[in-house]
Amino acid sequence: MVNWTRRNCDVNWDEFDAGRYLDHNYRTLRGDDHRFIEAMRDFFADFELPPSAIGVDLGSGTNLYPALAMLPFVQRVTLLDRGSQNVRYLEEQVASYDPSWDPFWKVLLGNPRYAVVTDPRAALRKTADVVQGDIFSFRPHDRYDMGTMFFVAESISNSAAEFETAVARFLGALKPGAPFAAAFMENSKGYDVGDTHFPAVRIGQEDVRQVLSVAAEGLTVHYEPAGSSGDALRAGYDGMILAVGRAKPELSMSSEAWSCALDYSDPSSVRPISKRSPSLPK
Numbered sequence: 001m002v003n004w005t006r007r008n009c010d011v012n013w014d015e016f017d018a019g020r021y022l023d024h025n026y027r028t029l030r031g032d033d034h035r036f037i038e039a040m041r042d043f044f045a046d047f048e049l050p051p052s053a054i055g056v057d058l059g060s061g062t063n064l065y066p067a068l069a070m071l072p073f074v075q076r077v078t079l080l081d082r083g084s085q086n087v088r089y090l091e092e093q094v095a096s097y098d099p100s101w102d103p104f105w106k107v108l109l110g111n112p113r114y115a116v117v118t119d120p121r122a123a124l125r126k127t128a129d130v131v132q133g134d135i136f137s138f139r140p141h142d143r144y145d146m147g148t149m150f151f152v153a154e155s156i157s158n159s160a161a162e163f164e165t166a167v168a169r170f171l172g173a174l175k176p177g178a179p180f181a182a183a184f185m186e187n188s189k190g191y192d193v194g195d196t197h198f199p200a201v202r203i204g205q206e207d208v209r210q211v212l213s214v215a216a217e218g219l220t221v222h223y224e225p226a227g228s229s230g231d232a233l234r235a236g237y238d239g240m241i242l243a244v245g246r247a248k249p250e251l252s253m254s255s256e257a258w259s260c261a262l263d264y265s266d267p268s269s270v271r272p273i274s275k276r277s278p279s280l281p282k
């Protein structure tokens, strides 16, 4: 059987149905997301960033909780996504987010660092910039002091090379020492949003550690097996992985250099990464 590669550019991301994705994933707060928010919150709360700090969330989709988790620490936060429906949703939510996000903010308030944000709706409006852009080509003016990327690198194509590139782009966009949180679906076979099927790369915890370790340190990995919160989110994945850590202080590679270091033409890129010999140093 032919194993077709479905690259990121082969997908029409404007067909990503923001309303259906939101309804399925974030209308109510799931137990697995709850525990990931707590872990990210307590990790970020240990950092002192400069008052001028800027943050980024790559591939935001219709998920506001990574941006909310950065609010106490940043003067500005960029929410970047490729899909036009997601961008429209983000713009509406930045103007004044729906009450369905209040339970997510309540979890963040479980750490006292978040109490400085007395009006999170107003804070998001004042702080967030929504950008329609492409993780593979966007050129930030400056590198970011903190960042998040949730369920993106492995869920935007079925190419292992593009998974590695997306992670490298994310870490390359951060300043040395910047704290980050990144989440991944484990062994996803792809996912449906409404009637449209979107591709994914099958990756596991070891792949996540390996790819992040190239440019990150102090990694902690949290794991939620599918079904840990009662019902699994959907069929076709084994669990959810959250990694928190810091961009390596000695890292001085630009994102351009990162992408050049990767082999886009690798024909083995549709195979599960853990079965390939590592293409990047550990």
Ligand SMILES: C[S@@+](CC[C@H](N)C(=O)[O-])C[C@H]1O[C@@H](n2cnc3c(N)ncnc32)[C@H](O)[C@@H]1O
Residues within 6 Å of the ligand: 008, 013, 016, 025, 058, 059, 060, 061, 062, 063, 080, 081, 082, 083, 086, 133, 134, 135, 136, 149, 150, 151, 152, 155, 156
């Ligand atoms: C599985 S969704 C994850 C959304 C959200 N971060 C979450 O936590 O649920 C993947 C997201 O990546 C976005 N995306 C796909 N390709 C992209 C690209 N090249 N650059 C930026 N975003 C992209 C999609 O539009 C979609 O919103």
